[in-house]
Amino acid sequence: SKNxxxxxxxxxxxxPSMNSQVLHSSLPSSKTMHGFFSAFCTEExxxxxxxxxxxxxxxxxxxxIYAESKGKExxxxxxxxxxNELLVLQHKNLRAQEEVEMQxxxxxxxxxxxQNCYAKLKEQxxxxxxxxxxxxxxxxxxxxxxRNLHQLLKNEKDEVQKLQNIISSRATQYNHDMKRxxxxxxxxxxxxxxxxxxxxxxxxxxxxxxxxxxxxGKRGAWRTDKTEARNEEEMYKVLLSDYxxxxxxxxxENAELKKVLQQMKKEIISLxxxxxxxxxxxxxxxxxxxxxxxxxxxxxxxxxxxLSCETVREQLTNSIRKQWRMLKNHVEKLDNQVxxxxxxxxxxxxxxxxxxxxxxxxxxxxxxxxCKEMIKTQQQLLQQQLMCPCDDDTTVLLQDCxxxxxxERLQEEWRLFREQRKxxxxxxxxxTEAAIRLGLERKAFEEDRGTWLKQQFLSISTDxxxxxxxxxxxxxxxxxxxDSRLLKSTSQQRKPRCMLGGPVSAEPCQISQYIAHN
Amino acid sequence: xxxxxxxKLSGPLGRFSPDGRCLASCMQYRLVVRDAGSLxxxxxxxCLDQIQYIEWSSDSLFILCAMYKRGIVQVWxxxxxxxxxxxxxxxxxxxxxxxxxxxxxxxxxxxxxxRITVWSLCTKSVSYIxxxxxCQQGIAFTKDGRYMAVAERRDCxxxxxxxxxxxxxxxxxxxxxxxxxxxxxxxxxxxxxAVWDTCLEYxxxxxxxxxRLLSTYRAYEWSLGIKSVAWSPSSQFLAIGSYDEKVxxxxxxxxxxxxxxxxxxxxxxxxxxxxxxxxxxPSVETERLSFPPxxxxxxxxxxxxSKYAISEVPLSLHYVKxxxxxxxxxxxxxxxxxxxxxxxxxxxxxxxxxxxWIWDIQKLxxxxxxxxxxxxxxxQWDPRQPRLAVCTGNSNVYLWSPAxxxxxxxxxxxxxxxxxxxxxxxxxxxxxxxxxxxxxxYLEREEV
Numbered sequence: 010s011k012n013x014x015x016x017x018x019x020x021x022x023x024x025p026s027m028n029s030q031v032l033h034s035s036l037p038s039s040k041t042m043h044g045f046f047s048a049f050c051t052e053e054x055x056x057x058x059x060x061x062x063x064x065x066x067x068x069x070x071x072x073x074i075y076a077e078s079k080g081k082e083x084x085x086x087x088x089x090x091x092x093n094e095l096l097v098l099q100h101k102n103l104r105a106q107e108e109v110e111m112q113x114x115x116x117x118x119x120x121x122x123x124q125n126c127y128a129k130l131k132e133q134x135x136x137x138x139x140x141x142x143x144x145x146x147x148x149x150x151x152x153x154x155x156r157n158l159h160q161l162l163k164n165e166k167d168e169v170q171k172l173q174n175i176i177s178s179r180a181t182q183y184n185h186d187m188k189r190x191x192x193x194x195x196x197x198x199x200x201x202x203x204x205x206x207x208x209x210x211x212x213x214x215x216x217x218x219x220x221x222x223x224x225x226g227k228r229g230a231w232r233t234d235k236t237e238a239r240n241e242e243e244m245y246k247v248l249l250s251d252y253x254x255x256x257x258x259x260x261x262e263n264a265e266l267k268k269v270l271q272q273m274k275k276e277i278i279s280l281x282x283x284x285x286x287x288x289x290x291x292x293x294x295x296x297x298x299x300x301x302x303x304x305x306x307x308x309x310x311x312x313x314x315x316l317s318c319e320t321v322r323e324q325l326t327n328s329i330r331k332q333w334r335m336l337k338n339h340v341e342k343l344d345n346q347v348x349x350x351x352x353x354x355x356x357x358x359x360x361x362x363x364x365x366x367x368x369x370x371x372x373x374x375x376x377x378x379x380c381k382e383m384i385k386t387q388q389q390l391l392q393q394q395l396m397c398p399c400d401d402d403t404t405v406l407l408q409d410c411x412x413x414x415x416x417e418r419l420q421e422e423w424r425l426f427r428e429q430r431k432x433x434x435x436x437x438x439x440x441t442e443a444a445i446r447l448g449l450e451r452k453a454f455e456e457d458r459g460t461w462l463k464q465q466f467l468s469i470s471t472d473x474x475x476x477x478x479x480x481x482x483x484x485x486x487x488x489x490x491x492d493s494r495l496l497k498s499t500s501q502q503r504k505p506r507c508m509l510g511g512p513v514s515a516e517p518c519q520i521s522q523y524i525a526h527n
Numbered sequence: 528x529x530x531x532x533x534x535k536l537s538g539p540l541g542r543f544s545p546d547g548r549c550l551a552s553c554m555q556y557r558l559v560v561r562d563a564g565s566l567x568x569x570x571x572x573x574c575l576d577q578i579q580y581i582e583w584s585s586d587s588l589f590i591l592c593a594m595y596k597r598g599i600v601q602v603w604x605x606x607x608x609x610x611x612x613x614x615x616x617x618x619x620x621x622x623x624x625x626x627x628x629x630x631x632x633x634x635x636x637x638x639x640x641x642r643i644t645v646w647s648l649c650t651k652s653v654s655y656i657x658x659x660x661x662c663q664q665g666i667a668f669t670k671d672g673r674y675m676a677v678a679e680r681r682d683c684x685x686x687x688x689x690x691x692x693x694x695x696x697x698x699x700x701x702x703x704x705x706x707x708x709x710x711x712x713x714x715x716x717x718x719x720x721a722v723w724d725t726c727l728e729y730x731x732x733x734x735x736x737x738x739r740l741l742s743t744y745r746a747y748e749w750s751l752g753i754k755s756v757a758w759s760p761s762s763q764f765l766a767i768g769s770y771d772e773k774v775x776x777x778x779x780x781x782x783x784x785x786x787x788x789x790x791x792x793x794x795x796x797x798x799x800x801x802x803x804x805x806x807x808x809p810s811v812e813t814e815r816l817s818f819p820p821x822x823x824x825x826x827x828x829x830x831x832x833s834k835y836a837i838s839e840v841p842l843s844l845h846y847v848k849x850x851x852x853x854x855x856x857x858x859x860x861x862x863x864x865x866x867x868x869x870x871x872x873x874x875x876x877x878x879x880x881x882x883x884w885i886w887d888i889q890k891l892x893x894x895x896x897x898x899x900x901x902x903x904x905x906x907q908w909d910p911r912q913p914r915l916a917v918c919t920g921n922s923n924v925y926l927w928s929p930a931x932x933x934x935x936x937x938x939x940x941x942x943x944x945x946x947x948x949x950x951x952x953x954x955x956x957x958x959x960x961x962x963x964x965x966x967x968x969y970l971e972r973e974e975v
Contacts, residue, residue: 176749180727184706188683195682202641205619217612221589221604221648223631240691240698247673248736251718255780 059083066091270325277332281339529969531566533939534559539947539960540578544587547952549605551590552965553578558592558603563951566967572603575613580623584630585672589648591633593624600624600633602648614646628672628692636665643677645695654695660685664710669717674698674736676720678708687711687722687734699738705730709753716762719779723753723767731756731767733782742782746775751856757863757872764888768860772876776891786891790860790876790884792846794896801838802932803898804925833900833923835932844879844898862906866913873915875903883917885927897927905947911954918945924959924968937966 050058063074071091076082540553543563550561556577560570576594583590591602598621602612620638627634633646640661645654659665660678667676672692679686685708689699707725714721719741724730729752733741744767746752751770758765764785765777774788794801849856862875871894872886880902887894901919908915917925922943923936937943937959947960956969 173749187707191683198639198641201639205641214617215612215614215646215653217602217648218610220650221631223629223649236694237696240694240696243673243691244698244736248718251716259780 056081267325270329274325274329274332277329277336281332281335528935528971530937530939531967531969533943533964533966534566536960536963536965538578538581539962539965540581541958541960541965542581542583542949543951543958544583545585545952546587548587550958550967551581551583553581553592558590560590560605563956563967570603570605570608572601572608574601575599582624582626584626585628586630589626589630591624591626593621595621598638600635602633612648616644619644625666627675628668632695634666640665656688656690660708662709664712667711667713667720668692669713670715671717674713674717676711676713678711678722680708687720687738689720689736689738701734701738703732703734704740704743705732710756712756712758714758714762714765714779715760719762721756721758721765723756726751726753726770728752729769731765733765744775744777744782744784746784747771751859754859754861754877755863757865759865759869759872759888760867761869763869764865766863766865766872766874768863768874770856770859772859772878774860774863774872774874774886788872788874788884788886788893790874790879792879793841793843794893795841796893797840799840799893799896801840801842801896801898802835802927803838804833804900804934805836806833806900832936833934835897835934838898842896842898844882844896846879848878862903864906864908866908866915867910868913871908871913871915873906873908875906881919883915883927885915895927895932897925897932899925904945907948907950907957909950909954910952914954916948916950916957918948918959920944920946924948924957935968937968939966 059074067073071094072087074083074088074091076084534552535554536552537555538553540551542551543549544551548563549569550563550566552559552561556574558570558572558574558578558581559568560572561568572592574592574594576597576599578592579595580593581590582593588606589602589604591600593600598616598619600614600616600621602614604610614633614635616635616637619641621635622638622640623636625634626632627645631648633648635644635646636642636659637644640659643656643659643666645656647653656677656679658679658681660680662678665678668674675690675692677688677690679688685703685705687699687701687703688697690696691698703722705722705724706728709723709725711720711722713719718736720734720736722732722734729746729748729750731744731753733743735741746767746769753767753769755768756765757768763779765779767775767777769775772790774790775784776786776788777783778785847857849858857877857880859877860874861877862873864873865871865888866873870888872888874884874886876882876884881899883897883899883903883906884893885895885897886892897917899917899919901921904918904920906915906917912928914926914928917927919925922939922945923934924945925934926932937945943959943964943966944961945959946962948957949960950957954970956967959966959968
């Protein structure tokens, strides 16, 4: 019972600073225990210590340790209960203390951690602040630069504008000055011209040996209103023919282009597979394809490339555009399919394997070759048919025809020849007659001449006796007339004689020449 | 390819006759007419002064010789060598002279462009055209010779007068909306007249034969404008070369630009063929060397033979930037020519003076670039086929056709810097002219 703790006041009001004092507030060690134990209660102050303890316990809420309120006998049970309570309390307090210490530690580490974080964040914040300041500075500088550049640009623009104004004003000034100088110059020229003209320079002249004919051989013409009108007409003709030519060219070009467009349209339609068209018909607005078909039918029927009105042209271009779009979509789809094949998702229905494709092409090529050969043989046979008509009848007929033609021709020529010969005979007869006549006449003439000479001679000889020459002039005249007539006829007959000199040898071509002459 | 020997020349004036039978050349004040095939002298005429300009009449029967200093034009006849004609402009002076298309009238432009006098060789009549414009191409005849367009300027405004050549009657007279007309040219079909403005304004106007304005085309403002213009032989296209190094092609239906050809210093399209002229060192057989060296050997040792090599594309061409403070700068498209079959267009960009650009008109793309060692002096298409002859001031003549390209050295002794060339109308020969000499080159049919 004397082992009672003694709390020193120092201990109870120990400072709450955690780390150092915690352990000290735990149970004191056994060594010091004795010291404490004996320090509180000694043999002298037992009663005081008991009453002190009782007072303390009662103030703490424990029951009193005295058996009675004023007695000096101790209630052992209540003392043990109090001790137990105090122990329990002590345990509880110790546990609480442990917890508090644990929490204290945790809080301490948390605090450290938070402080670290705080320090780091503060650093980061500092950095960011500095960065921001730097960036702001740069931004400011750039803004300044931008402003400066803008200003420079504006200045340059202003200067350019100013220079342009200067240029234009100088240009107008120069033009004005030029015009003034030109007027002065013109005046000088006029004056000079007058002086030159006034001098009546005999030297300004052309001296030429003889005038030359015009290049086109025609004579010069006076200039009249008619010629003026003619010139105008000529000029307009030239212009018109040029325009017509150009228009023709443009028409031809236009027609060709339209044909090309038509062809393109047909080809595009043929390229598009028919199911796609039907799909399109179902998916898009219905009348598209039927319109197209109608268009195609109509336009092909009417030879639309000869029409040139706006609506037809628009129709054609619109229909081509539509089909082109469809073709494009189709090609895109095919592309997609191909890419799918490459990526491995084979759709065996739509895609033919390479070997099959090649086999197909080979087969087709063989077919083409066979067809070609067949065509060739057919052609040859046909040629033969045409070349040698193997029926004898036909050849004979043909030959007969040719012979007939020839015969007729020959007959014609023969007839001509005979005619010519007849004519020739006639002529020859007439000439021989003429020749005979001529001979006779000549004989007559000779006889006459002989008689006349005789007469002359006689008259001359008798003139000496008679000195009369009456009869001779008339006879000379008469005979001269006859003579001249004779001469004329002979000369007439002489001419054909000469002409016949050649053909008398009777070559047919020369005869024909002669006949042609006639 | 055969070459004749060198003959003396002054001018350089050397021209084939339109019928192709004769070749006329000048030697100071003498006019020499030779046979085109044998180059034998057929006629020799003596004029009164140094000849500055010669022109054959369209029927090849007459030649006019203009002497600007004396103001005289002398006309010689080939049929009758004793026939003579002298036109003296006296104090009016003479700056230009040309034939009318019928070959019987001569148009003389007097000094200061005071007037154009039309002298007739058939009659005693004389006509005057007042106020002609003092510009490069002020008179233009249609191809069939029926109409003549004359640019005039009165009261600081430009006008065009169209005359009928048969009787010199004025057909149309209208004003043009140009600041300062620079040139006029008829389309080969004779129905459209192209009129373009000074290089300070990019403006080209197209007038119909009866004087109506068909269209105006302006590509841009302020920068220097049109430098050269060419019609295609079928009149389908009008090519306009400008100072911005581009050629713009207008079509005859809408008169709008259908394409633009650029001439950059770097050729990038791999489909373009670039022929580059390279020098090939002459091969000398050492056994044939002798001392002293013969003339021929010396020539062959020191002559620069060249050939063409195909260059890889992309390729940079030699680009020249002209001085910015000079007038009439050497920049822009200075030369333009269509081939006679309408398939090709040859151009020269003065900024790239060593190259000829050949464009395929059917595809509207650059086809070939010929890069030479020296600056291009002159090029001309063969009048019968798409064959281009180029000369660059050395003694080589270069020929290009779609089949290929060849460089031929003219086998002459000494220097022969070819500055100009002119094809014969049959396309079988051409005359190569330098300042002091000329030479005729005969081509065989099978060649390039």
